[in-house]
Amino acid sequence: MSKPQIIDQNSQVVLHFDLKLTDGSAADSTRVNNKPAKLVMGDGSLTPNFEQCLLGLSVGDKKEFKLAAQDAFGMPNPDNIHYMDISRFGQDTPAQVGMIIAFTQPDGTEMPGIIREINGHSVTVDFNHPLAGQDVVFAVEIIDIH
Structure with a gap:
């Protein structure tokens, strides 16, 4: 029996994600067009704090993480x-x-x-990120790991 693949710093990940504000309103989602996101850990497409949430997850995992504004898109400058x-x-x-x-x-x-x-x-x-200053909920479903 093969060991399940787990996301590490070198993984290529295919996932669905939903990004919501803490009041439940949607900010972004890959499910709208049913097109999962593909990313390479460490490539800069996600902030280090978002990537930290993914480390250790396996294919099929569904998790939800709450990130404070300073850990998500930062505070308005x-x-x-x-x-x-x-x-x-x-x-x-x-x-x-x-x-x-x-x-x-x-x-x-x-x-x-x-x-x-x-x-x-x-x-x-x-020119601040539209979600700067907002606490967010980051919900993920891991589809594939390479």
Whole structure:
């Protein structure tokens, strides 16, 4: 009888996950499109704290973990709030509160920002992760381990 595979730091993992806020509202889920996530432990697709939750799990395991905000997506950083002139927004991407817009960085990479406020010609854009400052529940079902 073969020993069950267990997730370690070098595993490639196929899993379903549900990410919820502590009030039960859904934040993200692979089940919506029934497409499990594939990840390589340590590749940066999950934070170290999320990866820590997976270590030691086997195929078929279903677990739920509650992570405090600082262990999940961190706390909001005031340095990630920027004020931009409304003229930087065009007709194809008008500034609207709540809208998430991808902004191109000087190095060409894109970073999403949430428009938090529009006050005259000043637009407040928040580049913190949308779940920063939120405690989350991370529920996983391990499908395969390589």
